[in-house]
Amino acid sequence: MSGAECESDMDCSGSDCGDAGYEDYYSTQPWDGEIDNDINFDKQKQDPEYAVYECLRVDEVERLLNENVEFLTTNLQITPSLAKLFLHAHEWDLQDILLKYQDNTSNIMIDSKIILSHSVDPLFNMKFLKGNLCSVCFLTFPTERFSTLNCGHSFCNDCWCAYFETQILQGVSTGIRCMANSCSILAPEDFVLSLLIKPIMRERYQQFVFRDYVKSHPQLRFCPGPNCQIVIRSKELRSKRVICSICKTVFCFRCGMDYHAPTDCDTIKKWLTKCADDSETANYISAHTKDCPKCHICIEKNGGCNHMQCYNCKHDFCWMCLGDWKTHGSEYYECSRYKENPNIAHESVHAQAREALKKYLHYYERWENHSKSLKLEEQTLEEIKLRIQKKVMNASGTWIDWQHLFEAASLLARCRYTLQYTYPYAYYMEAGPRKELFEYQQAQLEAEIENLSWKIERAETTDRGDLENQMDIAEKRRITLLKDFLEV
Incomplete structure (x- = not known):
């Protein structure tokens, strides 16, 4: 299933484009930027992940930046290179630059590293320029072979050129400074070129x-x-999901990482760093197979659903906690929740370290399990496609008749993706009523996701009305959790 592809010169809302892995997760409908404000408000109110943004080509971005440069050049009567220094130093805030320039021109030029706050030592250049001697290469050149920045430091053009090439090869551009020792003045673009x-x-x-x-x-x-x-251009720097209209990459606009709602940007960075450090320990302790809690036969998980049925004794149990699935609905809160040791503060340092690892492994195992389930459910979707294709070929319904299965699989992926990112959020949450509410909603979402996953894996025997009802419940659980805990 592929969504409608957005043209790069159109505005795109956060739910408007899809990537190779996400195009089945989110509906795709390009937006041309002329959306009615009331409709826009209603959509934002309903979808906590909604974001308004544009997917721009390089030439469109250059035109946008040049318009800002031209505005400053005209209003302040300065060169484009100086305007770019102002804009880069003040995060392209035109009004802030105009106010500061009108209030105190010298201060903003000093802050932008265009001029020095003090005079250059007159002996610096006098010693060398008397004989047209460059203080870097100690060679003599005609006066016209020297160039000088606003700071007053002068060097021969060959040395400037060699210096600039070295800086560029190291990836430095707007941050190229004067060659003089301890001089912080930046080299304008026209000077470098x-x-x-x-x-x-x-x-x-x-x-x-x-x-x-x-x-x-x-x-x-x-x-x-x-x-x-x-x-991507968005007028608000917020932790919102954006989707590239060309390569279909989905990411968080604020930090540029994989989209991670409801976890905030700082928390997900800490979590991923911790996972990178401790994942080997987690992988060692957390095996890919488990024993059936009833007949003890070894079982390998081959589907995304955590509702397991032993192929030997037909016992139904939870993959995560190994509890009986018949009574699991009422105990699901306990399955996803980590139970803190109330006396851990009085334990030894080693005991506290073991408890910290135990807590981390609890959340990591569930984080990793949902990541694996997403991949396994992709395989399930492919199997469903093949089965439906056979049914259509055998005149057992049309593609439209079976479309609800694809919609169910897409919704399942969206819900499980959100659920996966609830575990870093819960790991770093302080204990208290808010965490209890979060874990309750997290458990409710997890229960509905597993019910949906179970029904999708048995799609051919699942009643369509029952499946669509389960889809509605799961999505409502997801939206409720995000509305209550998504911090943007």
């Missing part, structure tokens, strides 16, 4: 400068997809 000789270095410099400008702009973010040139 006037001294670079090799076309390849000029091109590389301009590419790096463009990337720096985009990174410094609060409304712009490069798509993290491999070799993708699309830039």
Whole structure:
């Protein structure tokens, strides 16, 4: 199933595009930017993940940046290179730059590292320039072979060029400073380009400068997809899901990482760092197989659903806690919740360390389990497609008659993805009533997801009305949790 592809010159809402792995998770419907405000408000109110953004090509971004440069150039009567220094230093806030420039021109030029707050030592250049001697290479050149920044430091053009090439090869562009020791003045773009000789270095410099400008702009973010040139623009720097219209990469606009609601950006960074450090321990302790709690035969999980049925004794149990599934509905809260040791503060350092590892493994195992379930359910979806294709070929209904199964699989993936990211959120939450409410909603969502997963895996024998009812319940649980705990 593939969604409708957005053109890159259109505005796209957060639920409007899909990627290779997500195009079945979220509906796709391009938005042309002329949406009615009332409709926009209603959609935002209903969907806590909704975001308004644009997918821009490089030439569109350049035009946007150049408009800002031209605005400052015209209003402040300065060169485009100086305007770019102002914009880069002040995160492209035009009004803030105008106010500061009108209030105190010297201060904003000092803050933007265009001029120094103090005079240059007159002996610095006098010692060398009397004989037209460059203080870097100690060679003599005619006066016209020297160039000077606003700080007053002067060097020969060959040394400037070699210095700039070295900086560019190291990936520095807008941050190139004066060669003089301890001088913080930045080299403007026109100054650098006037001294670079090799076309390849000029091109590389301009590419790096463009990337720096985009990174410094609060409304712009490069798509993290491999070799993708699309830039996402959003007027609000928030932790919202955005989807590239070209490569279909889904990511968080605020931090540029994989979308991670309801966990905030700082928390997910801490969690992923911890997982990278401790995952080997977790993998060692958490095996891929478990014994049936009734007949003790070894079982390997081959589907996304955590409702397991032993192929030997037909016992139904939970993969995570091994509890009897018949009574699991009432105990699901206990399955997903970590029970803190109330006396741990009085235990030894070693006991506290073991308890900390136990707590981490509890959340990590569930985080990793849902990640694996997502992959296994992708296989289930492919199997469903093959079965439906056979049914259609045998005149047992049409593709439209079986479309609800694809919608169910897409919803399941969306719900399980959200559920996966509830575990880092819960791991770092402080104990208290709010965490209890979160874990209750988390458990309710998990229960409905497993019910939906069980029914999808048995799609051919599941009543359509029952399946669609379960879809509705699961999505409502997900939306409720996000509305209550999504921090943007």
